[in-house]
Amino acid sequence: MSSMIDPANIVPKYYQLANILREKILNGEFPAQDAIPSERQLEEQYNLSRPTIRQAIDLLERQGYLYRVHGKGTFVSPPKLQKGMLELTSFSEDMRNRGLEPGQRILDFGYVVPSAKIAHQLGLNAPDGQVLRIKRLRYGNDEPIGLQDSYLALGENQSITRDEIEAKGSIYAMLEQKYGIYPTEADETLEVTLATPEEADLLKIPVGSPLLLNERTLWSQDRKAIEFVSILYRGDRYKYFVRLTRKW
Amino acid sequence: MSSMIDPANIVPKYYQLANILREKILNGEFPAQDAIPSERQLEEQYNLSRPTIRQAIDLLERQGYLYRVHGKGTFVSPPKLQKGMLELTSFSEDMRNRGLEPGQRILDFGYVVPSAKIAHQLGLNAPDGQVLRIKRLRYGNDEPIGLQDSYLALGENQSITRDEIEAKGSIYAMLEQKYGIYPTEADETLEVTLATPEEADLLKIPVGSPLLLNERTLWSQDRKAIEFVSILYRGDRYKYFVRLTRKW
DNA sequence: TAAAATGACTGGTAAAGACCACTTAACATC
DNA sequence: GATGTTAAGTGGTCTTTACCAGTCATTTTA
Numbered sequence: 001m002s003s004m005i006d007p008a009n010i011v012p013k014y015y016q017l018a019n020i021l022r023e024k025i026l027n028g029e030f031p032a033q034d035a036i037p038s039e040r041q042l043e044e045q046y047n048l049s050r051p052t053i054r055q056a057i058d059l060l061e062r063q064g065y066l067y068r069v070h071g072k073g074t075f076v077s078p079p080k081l082q083k084g085m086l087e088l089t090s091f092s093e094d095m096r097n098r099g100l101e102p103g104q105r106i107l108d109f110g111y112v113v114p115s116a117k118i119a120h121q122l123g124l125n126a127p128d129g130q131v132l133r134i135k136r137l138r139y140g141n142d143e144p145i146g147l148q149d150s151y152l153a154l155g156e157n158q159s160i161t162r163d164e165i166e167a168k169g170s171i172y173a174m175l176e177q178k179y180g181i182y183p184t185e186a187d188e189t190l191e192v193t194l195a196t197p198e199e200a201d202l203l204k205i206p207v208g209s210p211l212l213l214n215e216r217t218l219w220s221q222d223r224k225a226i227e228f229v230s231i232l233y234r235g236d237r238y239k240y241f242v243r244l245t246r247k248w
Numbered sequence: 249m250s251s252m253i254d255p256a257n258i259v260p261k262y263y264q265l266a267n268i269l270r271e272k273i274l275n276g277e278f279p280a281q282d283a284i285p286s287e288r289q290l291e292e293q294y295n296l297s298r299p300t301i302r303q304a305i306d307l308l309e310r311q312g313y314l315y316r317v318h319g320k321g322t323f324v325s326p327p328k329l330q331k332g333m334l335e336l337t338s339f340s341e342d343m344r345n346r347g348l349e350p351g352q353r354i355l356d357f358g359y360v361v362p363s364a365k366i367a368h369q370l371g372l373n374a375p376d377g378q379v380l381r382i383k384r385l386r387y388g389n390d391e392p393i394g395l396q397d398s399y400l401a402l403g404e405n406q407s408i409t410r411d412e413i414e415a416k417g418s419i420y421a422m423l424e425q426k427y428g429i430y431p432t433e434a435d436e437t438l439e440v441t442l443a444t445p446e447e448a449d450l451l452k453i454p455v456g457s458p459l460l461l462n463e464r465t466l467w468s469q470d471r472k473a474i475e476f477v478s479i480l481y482r483g484d485r486y487k488y489f490v491r492l493t494r495k496w
Numbered sequence: 497t498a499a500a501a502t503g504a505c506t507g508g509t510a511a512a513g514a515c516c517a518c519t520t521a522a523c524a525t526c
Numbered sequence: 527g528a529t530g531t532t533a534a535g536t537g538g539t540c541t542t543t544a545c546c547a548g549t550c551a552t553t554t555t556a
Contacts, residue, residue: 071518192483210440210458235440319548
């Protein structure tokens with residue numbers, strides 16, 4: 001059974017324990033709102049030290065599966081709060097989450113000199129870095145959903161070809177695979193605009209229709225700006241979702 | 249000087265250390281992108297054990313001030329990423345953050361039987377709990393900004409009076425003070441709508457103007473639903489902001 | 497000269513033990 | 527019966543000690 005800790009495993013013990021406990025939460029063995037075994041009990045049960053137990057619980061607490069009450073115990077969060085942590089998703093992921101098949105049409109692709117606004121968002125002082133612009137019409141189930149204009153700040157020896165984009169769809173998936181760059185933080189704004197004739201034409205909606213404008217600056221795990229992107233969503237087809245937490 | 253650990257202080261040592269380090273980051277003593285002293289060095293410097301040091305750094309890492317690189321060191325995040333963690337803010341806080349003075353006019357106040365949608369959002373099975381509805385027109389610098397319709401799921405012995413709302417402005421501040429309830433998690437959606445005649449009249453905009461509809465369900469630290477609220481923002485006066493992280 | 501090994505640094509994981517602070521229920525007291 | 531006390535259980539903090547796993551400059555070796 002996989003519900004034991006394997007000391008030989010490369011995976012850290014606290015991580016193994018977290019996976020075991022998460023599994024028990026998800027399959028209902030630990031029902032919502034119930035207390036899980038105390039840290040001392042887990043210590044005996046899994047033959048681990050208390051710090052290791054606490055590290056596992058810390059992880060699950062941050063992930064929203066558990067919450068602790070001093071003096072009482074550690075409890076299972078209701079299912080509502082368990083899934084879909086603070087998500088930072090690409091358009092493709094977002095569409096799949098909504099049960100739609102993502103698609104795209106590339107409208108523009110090439111290196112450009114960034115505007116002052118975009119250079120600022122990407123933290124480029126001198127316009128030395130190469131900025132790749134990718135403008136795409138994005139589809140959900142073959143229906144135009146959004147107009148995406150992306151500016152990527154690539155490093156010295158990094159490049160992305162049009163063919164790769166065509167094949168993969170998701171830029172983020174590609175950056176992960178090719179260069180080990182993971183998007184970890186982003187600032188987003190959302191506001192309302194009205195469709196210009198060009199936008200209306202591409203999105204197949206009347207001129208002046210309300211749109212949801214989403215602008216995002218993305219940073220990687222080493223805190224370098226990766227991308228500034230604006231996405232114009234059809235107001236009648238898209239609802240933005242986000243989960244927020246306040247902890248500190 | 250406050251840059252030392254006080255063992256007698258009620259504040260935990262790891263927390264004191266985190267405050268000291270955060271201060272050094274913010275005042276530039278630890279410049280962005282530079283490495284801070286290693287964990288062993290801090291151990292000597294502050295006469296603390298390494299687990300305690302690590303606990304402090306863990307905190308600052310989660311707050312976005314620092315990031316670690318295995319084998320190299322712990323580094324200061326660029327300022328862009330330091331401020332304004334994942335904020336879960338009330339309307340009043342939000343306005344103040346934007347440099348505007350929040351104001352309000354109460355349009356409706358009283359206990360109601362929740363609609364099916366609202367009961368579901370609040371996780372009420374039977375309509376036993378009392379649901380307090382507060383409908384308010386919200387101002388920023390005396391200009392109407394948003395139309396807020398709030399439904400509060402209060403506990404047995406909890407109540408809020410109209411006078412308290414008038415005086416305080418923020419419901420959250422009141423819940424914290426009176427009942428120790430802290431909003432810790434929320435789901436939000438944003439979408440575009442068009443102003444109805446009633447909404448247009450209240451917000452002093454033309455009928456059919458685009459609005460930003462923000463719906464939010466709020467949970468407290470003990471994972472109970474506190475509130476479901478919808479806010480209709482003037483599309484020409486409001487931009488939504490959020491910071492996202494992906495860590496696990 | 498170039499490749500490989502070394503060693504000294506970094507953060508990452510783990511154990512064992514101690515004491516504090518909060519919660520609760522059983523108990524003793526008035 | 528109501529009230530205050532106590533004790534046991536919980537998570538919270540902290541120390542000491544050890545070893546593992548990446549990184550990188552230096553040294554050794556082929």
